[in-house]
Amino acid sequence: METRQLGRVDYLPTYQAMQDFTAARIETTPDALWICEHPAVYTQGLAGKSDHILNPGGIPVVQTNRGGQVTFHGPGQVVVYPLIDLKRAGYFVKEYVYRIEESVIRTLAHFSVTGHRVGGSPGIYVRMDDPFSHAALSGPVNSADPFRGLGKIAALGIKVSRHCTYHGVALNVAMDLEPFSRINPCGYANLKTTDLSTIGVSASWQEAADVLGQKLATYLAP
Numbered sequence: 001m002e003t004r005q006l007g008r009v010d011y012l013p014t015y016q017a018m019q020d021f022t023a024a025r026i027e028t029t030p031d032a033l034w035i036c037e038h039p040a041v042y043t044q045g046l047a048g049k050s051d052h053i054l055n056p057g058g059i060p061v062v063q064t065n066r067g068g069q070v071t072f073h074g075p076g077q078v079v080v081y082p083l084i085d086l087k088r089a090g091y092f093v094k095e096y097v098y099r100i101e102e103s104v105i106r107t108l109a110h111f112s113v114t115g116h117r118v119g120g121s122p123g124i125y126v127r128m129d130d131p132f133s134h135a136a137l138s139g140p141v142n143s144a145d146p147f148r149g150l151g152k153i154a155a156l157g158i159k160v161s162r163h164c165t166y167h168g169v170a171l172n173v174a175m176d177l178e179p180f181s182r183i184n185p186c187g188y189a190n191l192k193t194t195d196l197s198t199i200g201v202s203a204s205w206q207e208a209a210d211v212l213g214q215k216l217a218t219y220l221a222p
Helices: 011-024 093-110 178-182 205-219
Strands: 002-008 032-037 041-044 061-063 071-073 077-083 116-118 121-127 150-161 164-172
Touching (some): 002 205, 011 061, 011 164, 093 121, 093 150, 093 164, 093 205
Parallel strands (some): 041 061
Antiparallel strands (some): 032 077, 041 071, 077 164, 116 121
16 A cells, blocks of 8 residues: 655645546556645535535535535644555445544554544544543433534545545544534534544644554555
8 A cells, every 4th residue: 555645735636636546546556545634624525414514704615525424624634545446455335434443543542542433423532521531432322412522533534436435534633623613513513523632632743644544554454
């Protein structure tokens, strides 16, 4: 797998480049990880509803062909786009999502943070009151507020075309989180969003990017 560090790049040209890369792939094209960050932008998934965008202000909104609802990308967030041939890798979409989430969980563990899955809600969450607790989420999920006490620290949105993936995962490291308050993140009203800095982890963007890239390269391998 080829890992490319793109630095800070505009969203739209990167989105186009992913589509071009995927369309041009042949059976022998190596898989790739593109690691980057974006200037402030809201991206809307295929199922996205406009009423989840409350007040975008001057931040552009880009319609995309990934799954999921609206999310925010901005400086201080590590975005990784795995460009994987799933047929060659030998696993299906559900396991692909699981492997990405596991990579984020292992990345958080590197910084002594415990990440959690919430059933039916792709992405990774942390306990806001004790992000370093290793205790599992226990008890029945509150159907009225399944995210009570949790903050979302990583968002996931993918597209698969001819067995090949693009779009990917975003891990919040040290961001201005205010723009998340102007949307219903991933379609959930009042869903709290957090980052490593807010929960007390002092890590540079590059450090988080290096760890997440290494974990993804490991866990997405055939």
